[in-house]
Amino acid sequence: NKLDPIPHPPTKPVVGNMLSLDPNAPIQHMMRLAKELGPIYWLDMMGAPLVVVSGADLVDEISDEKRFDKSVRGSLRRVRAVGGDGLFTAHTNEPNWSKAHNILMTPFGNRAMQSYHPSMLDIAEQLVKKWERMNADDEVDVVHDTTALALDTVGLCGFDYRFNSFYREDYHPFVAALVRSLETIMLTRGLPLEGLWLRNRNRDLAGDVAFMNAMVDEIVAERRKNAAGAEDKKDMLGAMMTGVDRATGEQLDDVNIRYQINTFLIAGHETTSGMLSCAIYALLKHPEVLKKAYEEVDRVLGGDLNVKPTYQQVTQLTYITQILKEALRLWPPAPAYGVAPIKDEVIGAKYKLKKGTFVLVHVLALHRDPSVWGPNPDAFNPENFSREAEAARPVNAWKPFGNGQRACIGRGFAMHESALALGMILQRFKLIDTHRYQMHLKETLTIKPDGFKIKVRPRNDKE
Numbered sequence: 001n002k003l004d005p006i007p008h009p010p011t012k013p014v015v016g017n018m019l020s021l022d023p024n025a026p027i028q029h030m031m032r033l034a035k036e037l038g039p040i041y042w043l044d045m046m047g048a049p050l051v052v053v054s055g056a057d058l059v060d061e062i063s064d065e066k067r068f069d070k071s072v073r074g075s076l077r078r079v080r081a082v083g084g085d086g087l088f089t090a091h092t093n094e095p096n097w098s099k100a101h102n103i104l105m106t107p108f109g110n111r112a113m114q115s116y117h118p119s120m121l122d123i124a125e126q127l128v129k130k131w132e133r134m135n136a137d138d139e140v141d142v143v144h145d146t147t148a149l150a151l152d153t154v155g156l157c158g159f160d161y162r163f164n165s166f167y168r169e170d171y172h173p174f175v176a177a178l179v180r181s182l183e184t185i186m187l188t189r190g191l192p193l194e195g196l197w198l199r200n201r202n203r204d205l206a207g208d209v210a211f212m213n214a215m216v217d218e219i220v221a222e223r224r225k226n227a228a229g230a231e232d233k234k235d236m237l238g239a240m241m242t243g244v245d246r247a248t249g250e251q252l253d254d255v256n257i258r259y260q261i262n263t264f265l266i267a268g269h270e271t272t273s274g275m276l277s278c279a280i281y282a283l284l285k286h287p288e289v290l291k292k293a294y295e296e297v298d299r300v301l302g303g304d305l306n307v308k309p310t311y312q313q314v315t316q317l318t319y320i321t322q323i324l325k326e327a328l329r330l331w332p333p334a335p336a337y338g339v340a341p342i343k344d345e346v347i348g349a350k351y352k353l354k355k356g357t358f359v360l361v362h363v364l365a366l367h368r369d370p371s372v373w374g375p376n377p378d379a380f381n382p383e384n385f386s387r388e389a390e391a392a393r394p395v396n397a398w399k400p401f402g403n404g405q406r407a408c409i410g411r412g413f414a415m416h417e418s419a420l421a422l423g424m425i426l427q428r429f430k431l432i433d434t435h436r437y438q439m440h441l442k443e444t445l446t447i448k449p450d451g452f453k454i455k456v457r458p459r460n461d462k463e
């Protein structure tokens with residue numbers, strides 16, 4: 001076989017390994033396979049090889065952008081139904097990728113974060129207000145509320161739109177359509193006759209996409225009408241409507257702007273909520289970490305709940321940031337990403353990969369590689385992200401935001417928003433693990449805790 005000596009599990013005729021992969025939890029299944037087969041192995045996806053890499057040394061080689069580029073295949077390619085040629089689902093060589101990348105660096109840069117801070121604060125206040133008003137027997141659905149936070153924050157900072165998720169039982173119709181679409185996309189595996197049993201879902205998908213596009217197009221058109229206002233608004237939409245790509249002198253067209261907005265909502269809500277939920281889970285299970293986190297929040301933000309945290313204060317929440325980064329290590333919300341060699345390659349001095357071979361970087365497994373994280377890689381320890389520990393570690397051992405120029409453009413946004421929210425939560429609440437919840441990961445486009453409910457009480461509550 002061309003892929004020898006890369007290990008691989010036994011295959012079945014025609015479908016190869018496709019049907020033996022757990023459809024509800026393929027990422028966790030691949031993680032178990034990595035434990036059995038090692039840092040690199042391949043699966044036969046109905047004739048097409050999928051090479052799964054999780055060893056830190058190999059990932060380090062694969063992170064060389066002169067040799068490997070992002071590959072938009074499998075479910076990510078199907079996400080193009082919603083994301084089109086927006087940044088996340090564009091091929092690197094599509095003209096709109098570099099154009100949008102150049103234009104969007106500014107509204108995702110550090111300076112822009114300062115201008116989003118008031119809007120982020122607005123939404124974080126809605127979350128803590130909701131929790132403050134809970135009765136002693138009310139439960140918090142952590143993933144639901146952090147998803148509401150993340151969505152509303154992207155909506156407000158992105159294009160001055162309020163989903164008002166904290167004022168409704170269900171999600172906004174746009175979000176419902178988005179979630180349904182992503183579900184259908186993830187259920188689609190390109191199997192023979194699959195179109196038959198997915199027929200109704202595919203019809204809904206077409207309707208949902210049309211609805212989402214119409215809503216976003218309307219927001220863009222509205223903004224164009226008040227052309228004078230477009231420059232004034234300091235949100236991402238304003239930046240997209242006025243920004244010029246220095247390389248080509250061109251601007252983004254309205255269809256591409258729509259795809260970017262859809263993309264921010266796809267990329268920006270499940271991931272951020274997954275990170276926050278897992279961080280809260282870890283705090284419940286590690287009282288000594290929680291204690292240090294309370295100390296930092298009390299020192300940096302203070303105890304007066306009427307004084308709003310400033311941008312500067314959030315940047316000083318360094319231990320909180322370490323907690324978030326460690327949560328991203330153990331439970332990376334985007335648990336894998338796809339790349340392909342630009343020409344025929346050899347990695348690890350012996351594994352031959354033909355040009356274009358689909359290679360999946362299995363981040364969840366990479367983040368528990370004992371050669372980097374030591375003999376007990378499953379243990380939650382924010383000291384892994386002390387300044388010294390970070391400096392001493394190989395750069396490509398921690399990849400929750402992907403790689404190189406195709407890495408997450410929203411990472412600074414997600415980290416600021418989350419440090420602010422977690423800081424405000426800890427300023428106010430005791431967290432109670434009423435169900436002694438044990439981590440159970442639900443896989444969609446992302447991974448996040450399934451059925452994670454807690455209770456919260458005010459910190460000054462004597463009970």
Ligand code: HEM
Pocket residue numbers: 070087088089101154263264265267268269271272275332333334337338399400401402403405406407408409410411413414
């Ligand atoms: C790309 C993770 C938050 C927008 C990515 C990639 C990862 C990732 C792994 C690379 C995907 C690949 O290589 O195929 C995360 C995580 C987040 C987060 C873990 C939160 C903790 C956000 C937010 C936004 C965002 C808040 C926007 C508001 C994007 C975009 C891309 C991207 C536009 C594509 C960048 C490009 O290829 O040019 N993200 N993301 N992400 N993310 Fe995020």
